[in-house]
Amino acid sequence: MRRSVPYRMVRPVLGSPFHLLVLLCSFALCAYAGVRLLDGDWFMVMLWFVGAAVLHDLVLLPLYAAADRALVKGAGSRRRVWVPYLRVPAALSGLLLLVWFPLITGRVSERYAGVAGLSADGFLSRWLLVTAVLFGGSAVVFAVRLRRRPPADD
Amino acid sequence: MARSFLPTRPGRGPFSPDFWRSPLRGPRFTSVLGVVLLAGITILFVTGLLSYAAYNPDLAPVNDKTPDKGILGFYLFSWPTDPPWLYRLTQGVHVTLGLALVPVLLAKLWSVVPKLFTLPPARSLTHALERISLLLLVGGALFEFTTGILNVQLDYVLPGSFYPLHFYGAWVFFGAFVAHVVLKAPVALRNLRKMREGSEGSEGSDDAADELVAPRPDRPTVSRRGALGLVGGGSLLLLATSAGRSFDGPLRETAVLTPHGGPEPGSGPNAFQINKTAAYAGIRAAETSEEAWRLAVRGRSGTVRLSRADLLGMPLHSAALPIACVEGWSTSDQWWRGVRLRDLAALVGHDDPADVFVESLQRHGAFRRAALRANQVADPRSLLALFVNGEELTLDHGHPARIIVPAAPGVLNTKWVARLTFGDL
Structure with a gap:
């Protein structure tokens, strides 16, 4: 009993000792690799590392969440039935743009053509084509579903 | 809560x-x-x-x-x-x-x-x-x-x-x-x-x-x-939209948004993916001509300088091997033909397996010089290739001669080879 008194006092400040041990081991490895990662232009590398998290959590995520919210709100409660048919192709097309924007926007076109001997011209038009197919396909599925089962008002 | x-x-x-x-x-x-x-x-x-x-x-x-x-x-x-x-x-x-x-x-x-x-x-x-x-x-x-x-x-x-x-x-x-x-x-x-x-x-x-x-x-x-x-x-x-670029032909065409996807460059036997073009690597036709180009092979017994004709006079061997890049794209097997690396090693006194240091004519680029290990040199499929798919290599694929080694990352298959140094690195 006597031993549990100081432990109870310490525990809320310290937290779980097992978690603490795991985290300290993890930090040792992170630090060993981290000093090597930062050897060079440490400020820019740090900026990229932390900036990636900040840009995602505080810019990209709020942006697409707000866009989705606007879509749902804009649809109104009676027309919500078509929301997924817009949301899905928009999300998929946006995903492709997010991953391939250097090629789609043409910012690496010259280097790509010079390095690989391949044309970099088609990426924008192919992305637009895939986007059109996604939205078109979604519209077709929506039309078929509507025919089979008219939406119930709510 | x-x-x-x-x-x-x-x-x-x-x-x-x-x-x-x-x-x-x-x-x-x-x-x-x-x-x-x-x-x-x-x-x-x-x-x-x-x-x-x-x-x-x-x-x-x-x-x-x-x-x-x-x-x-x-x-x-x-x-x-x-x-x-x-x-x-x-x-x-x-x-x-x-x-x-x-x-x-x-x-x-x-x-x-x-x-x-x-x-x-x-x-x-x-x-x-x-x-x-x-x-x-x-x-x-x-x-x-x-x-x-x-x-x-x-x-x-x-x-x-x-x-x-x-x-x-x-x-x-x-x-x-x-x-x-x-x-x-x-x-x-x-x-x-x-x-x-x-x-x-x-x-x-x-x-x-x-x-x-x-x-x-x-x-x-x-x-x-x-x-x-x-x-x-x-x-x-x-x-x-990506997986196709690990294959050739119609499958590669399905990789519509991915680098090295889509149609192959050019046509004919040399129409397969190029990592770095000769123009990008700064290779001039004057350096690779029959008269100008000589391969320096160095080793235990000294240095031998070989023209392309000298290489053609050596025993030629074939190997069907892919090219696979760190960027994730690859080609199917191409049919390479050239001189075995271990034959070149033997030419300069290395009958036992030896490492090799390969230097390219390339002026810039991280891997214009690369080392291969003795097990790679000893493999009978490891070639200094002069031909691919039955034709001479094009300049973009490394003419006059390039390295091709089974299972090695693409950049270690040095193109436009100028010098091979066998022995401990």
Whole structure:
């Protein structure tokens, strides 16, 4: 009993000792690799590392969440039935743009053509084509579903 | 709720639990994505380490872009030459799987974003450290995916060379990833078991207290299954528009948005993927002409200078081997014909297996000089190729002569070879 008194006092400040041990081991490895990662232009590398998290959590995520919210709100409660048919192709097309924007926007076109001997011209038009197919396909599925089962008002 | 007992003022905006409205968020949604990432990222890490070993960085300084690696190179081994498609497989998986995991990673981060804003910022020392570890985890994951995705598109905006950034970044990320898995995987697996045991549908009563669950959720606009379907659909879409670039012909044409996807360059026997064109590497036709070009072969017994005609006079051998790039694309087997590297080694007094230092005419580029290990030189399929698919090499494929070694990463198959130095490096 006597031993549990100081432990109870310490525990809320310290937290779980097992978690603490795991985290300290993890930090040792992170630090060993981290000093090597930062050897060079440490400020820019740090900026990229932390900036990636900040840009995602505080810019990209709020942006697409707000866009989705606007879509749902804009649809109104009676027309919500078509929301997924817009949301899905928009999300998929946006995903492709997010991953391939250097090629789609043409910012690496010259280097790509010079390095690989391949044309970099088609990426924008192919992305637009895939986007059109996604939205078109979604519209077709929506039309078929509507025919089979008219939406119930709510 | 446990939260209300804490001696803090309720937060505003995103710091308030009420701010987060999606009924999708909850331990089950996060657990499914987490377990997928656990498997996927483990494969990415292992294939990444294999790719690092494939460069034989411990063989010679020219192969080593991370000389300060220290114990991080603990596992290095002599990269084998069998099976010849080994690097094609491991690196194809590394890049293609990485692309397919992008939507899973994004969804996982979305599902836990309210935790970024939890108050108080730290409940204990361990909790504070855990949040720092999460910054390394999230920053590390995004750093690794971003550097990889930019590099395969040749978008060299990175704050340094890709190799050390992606390699050391991977270890920083992995350190945080292991801690996260140790602390969270048991919970995630328990959640999945509960889901499988039946209480499918709405979050169970014991989940309601989880801080991921919105206390005042909006009306659902999509089911959890539907949302997971969208994430999986995104993965499939990325897979379908990328995987083809590990193959030739019509399959490559399906990789519509991916570098080295689409139609092959040019036509004829030399119409297969080029990593770096002769123009980009700064190769001039005058240096590669029959009169000008001589191959210097150095070794134990001195230096031999060979013209292309001299090489053609040596025994020629064939090997069907692929080209596989660190960027994740590869070609099927091409039919190469040329002089065996081990015959060239024997020419300068190395009848026993020896390492070789290869130098190109190329003026710039990280791998204009590269080293191959004795096991690679000794393989009878390792050639100084003069022909491919029955025709002379074109300038873009390394005319007058190039290295081709089974299972080696593309950049170690040096083009426009000018000098071979056999012996200890």
